[in-house]
Amino acid sequence: MSSSHTVDPISALRAGDAGQTDRALEILSTVFGYDSFRGEQSAIIEQVASGGDAVVLMPTGGGKSLCYQIPALLREGTGIVVSPLIALMADQVAALEGVGIRAAYLNSTLDYQEAQAVEQQLLAGELDLLYMAPERLVLPRTQDLLRRAQLALFAIDEAHCVSQWGHDFRPDYLGLSVLAEAFPTVPRVALTATATESTHRELTERLRMQDAKHFVSSFDRPNxxxxxxxxxxxxxxxxxxxxxxxxxxxxxxxxxxxxxxxxxxxxxxxxxxxxxxxxxxxxxxxxxxxxxxxxxxxxxxxxxxxxxxxxxxxxxxxxxxxxxxxxxxxxxxxxxxxxxxxxxxxxxxxxxGLGDVVSQRKFIDAGDGDEQFKRNARSHLDAMLALCExxxxxxxxxxxxxxxxxxxxxxxxxxxQPPQTWDATVAAQKLLSALIRLDRERGQKFGSGQVIEVLLGRENERSTQSRHAELSVWGIGGELSEKEWRTTLRQLLARGIVEAEGDYGVLVPGPQAGPVLRGEVTVELAVDRAPAKASRSRPGRGGGGGSSRAAEGLETAERERFEALRAWRTSVAREKQIPPYMVFSDATLVAIVQLQPRSVAELGSVSGVGAKKLAEYGDGILEALPG
Incomplete structure (x- = not known):
């Protein structure tokens, strides 16, 4: 749940005479085992550690957590981390303890005595970081507790959850605006990996962080x-x-x-x-x-x-x-x-596929939200369809x-594999004409299956009963197969040229149908590609589960050493009841294999090996490495 021992390296660095930037780098190296900051990490840490507020938009895997962990270690007091992830707090705390940081969590999984013990640690100044959920933080009792403690900062993780028009709205996040007034001297940092420009504006306003410094990294994940x-x-x-x-x-x-x-x-x-x-x-x-x-x-x-x-x-x-x-x-x-x-x-x-488009639109139309909510949902879906198509x-x-x-x-x-395109203007006009004729001349609307049957001129019970063969559009689409019509229809739905409405997803001309029927626009559609074949070769499987992507560049002898270290890591993780990556990542194991350290001191130069892990695991790694 938490750790009560004193972490000498961190205490010494916090009280040291070195400048803030130098101390931040020393913590990065000593505690986390890394030599340098990435991107804007250093500037964000400087801003928050100096007492300023920050809004941080950084992709997953970009190192957001260091942007509040290191300032919390640099400043006096405890950093309060607001997170909706109760189920993961224990692992988050265990990972911090693994590098020597005094951490704990306060959430509904603790009984009364356990919660009291954590509160006493907070008041005694024995915690570097304390995790809690937003619904607990906004309670008057919790705020009274925090007023009696020395606080280093507030970190609001997953800050996009405050956006009512975003994809993951959490009502409890709306109450976090109280922090600006209740704790005006405590710096706040709001972090998220997922925010459009509108969500960015909304979270800034709702958290009352208009005066904060904003750091927006590239959202690209090139790997x-x-x-x-x-x-x-x-x-x-x-x-x-x-x-x-x-x-x-x-x-x-x-x-x-x-x-x-x-x-x-x-x-x-x-x-x-x-x-x-x-x-x-x-x-x-x-x-x-x-x-x-x-x-x-x-x-x-x-x-x-x-x-x-x-x-x-x-x-x-x-x-x-x-x-x-x-x-x-x-x-x-x-x-x-x-x-x-x-x-x-x-x-x-x-x-x-086609069914995804129809079912998602039907889900939105049948939903309980008001019209503004539905318009927003349709806008989100349209952007998703545009990405697919x-x-x-x-x-x-x-x-x-x-x-x-x-x-x-x-x-x-x-x-x-750039997709091939074709001029589908005539095909789109034929499909729209079939929808219009079926409605005007027979008073009927159908889903995709029957409309395609009419275009292909294929008899079935519905066609016979309704005399569809007498329509001028009967069989006019024979130049395309059923699969090609489904592909065409899917793309026309995505572009708003055709729409699916009602509980049964019947097809009707969409808002973009007019210019197509009048021949004012050209409809360029993609030819569906065949399902992609494997684009990456995979090495043979080794011990300890499947082979790691991180080890693909290793020679045979190096791979054997890597697998030996993975087996050692699995054993340690099982003994400590923690995930293997909390011992060391695959990338760190690869770096160890490539360095081939002969001493604990030499091992300490590897990225990802901090002081506590070096002391705890150094001898074990050297013993596990084959000669």
Missing amino acids: IQYRIEPKASPREQLLRLITSEHEGESGIVYCLSRKSVETTAQWLADRGIPALPYHAGLDARVRQDHQERFLRAEGLIMVATIAFGMGIDKPDVRFVAHLDLPKSIEGYYQETGRAGRDGQPSTAWMAY TVSCRRVQLLRYFGQESEPCGNCDTCL
Whole structure:
């Protein structure tokens, strides 16, 4: 739960005579084992450690946590970290204790005596960092407790949760504006990895941080390869992705429904792929068990709804797959961002089809929100559909949504295999004409299946009863196959040329239909590509789970040493009951293998090996390394 020992290196640095920048660098090296800051980390730390407020937009894996952890260690008092992630607080605290930081959490999982003990540690000045959820922080009793303590700062993590128009709104975050008035002398830093320009403005206003300094990093995650392919047999497509590119590696598979989560997890397990389900309908103890197993195991796949993922700090998630269309680009970006936090090559893959477009629009129209809420949801969906249907670089489109411009990346499917396009103007006019004729002459509206039957001139019971063969549009679409019509219709739906309405998703001309029918615009559509083949070769599997992406460049002898260290790490993690990455990351193990240290002192020069871990694990690493 917490640690009560005194951390001499941190106490000495906090009281030292060196300048703030030098002390920050010393903490980075001594505590965390890194030689230099990345991007704007140093400037953010300087701002907060000096008592200023900061709003930080930085991609997942960009090092946001250091932006409040180091200022909390530099300043007198305890840093209060506001986080919605109660289920992960214990792991977050364990990771900090692992590098010698005195940390604890206050949340509903503690009994009265445990909570009292943490409160006493806070008042006694024995904590560097204290985690709590927003609903606890806004309680008058909690604020009274904090007024009696010496506070270094407030860190508001996942700050996008305050946005009512964002993808992950949490009402309890609205109360955090009270911090500005209740604790005017305590610096605040709001951090998020997911914010459009409008969400950025909203969180600034709602948290009353207009006077804060703003730090906006590039949202680009160049190590992630974005791929979206037409949905044919999605589970088979997923299996091909796993077995050809990510065998033995950790991944997350997102599905929209709880039933789909459970059936997909079982389907994978039946085929020898270790997979677990996670959704809000499972018993809380089952969810917690599955989450802990995913964090601690290597090569396990979590099949989940969006109830899973925020704050997951597992660095070696090698792929994130979507079997259903996400509701927004913000959600998609945050979910795919859980891949490759260690900076190693990773995959963001999605199977997407006509049914996704129809079901998402139907879900919005049938929802309980007011018209403004529905307009906002449609806008989010339209942007997501545009990303799916783009024929240009996906990364360019993704970053542009967040207000950032970039060059084509060369590492997404549309860059690696540019799609072919065709002039679909006549096909679009034929489809729109079929919708209009069916409505005007027969008073009928249908879903995609029957409309395509009419275009192809194929008889069925409905066609016979309604004398569809007598219509002028009967059979006018024979130049395309059924599959090609479905591809065409999907893209027309995404562009608003056709719409699906009502409980049954019947098709009607959309707001962009007029110019198409009048021949005022040309409709260029993409030809569906075949499902992508494996784009990366994979090394053979080694011990301790699947081989690591971080080790791909190692020679045979080095790989043997790396696998020996992984086996040692697994043993230590099991003994301490912590995830293996909390001992050392794969990247750190690779650096150790390449250095081949002969002494504990030499080992201390490796990135990611701080003073506490060196003292705790140094001898064990040297013993585990083969000669």
